[in-house]
Amino acid sequence: MTAKCPMCGNVEQWEGNAFRPFCSKRCQLLDLDGWLSERYRIPDAEEDGLDETNPEARASSSD
Numbered sequence: 606m607t608a609k610c611p612m613c614g615n616v617e618q619w620e621g622n623a624f625r626p627f628c629s630k631r632c633q634l635l636d637l638d639g640w641l642s643e644r645y646r647i648p649d650a651e652e653d654g655l656d657e658t659n660p661e662a663r664a665s666s667s668d
């Protein structure tokens with residue numbers, strides 16, 4: 606059984622391939638690298654809706 610490596614497009618044997626669906630460790634690492642860099646991208650919309658530091662919202666009437 607053979608499979609096409611999604612990273613480089615090489616057709617490799619599946620049996621005994623520890624790196625499947627990739628053909629080699631190199632392709633596996635390349636994919637992991639792209640995967641991680643994608644994951645570490647922090648979205649911009651993070652400080653939206655958070656209003657923890659607003660003293661006026663708590664003390665309505667103290668005197």
Ligand SMILES: [Zn+2]
Binds near residue numbers: 610613614615629632
């Ligand atoms: Zn490959």
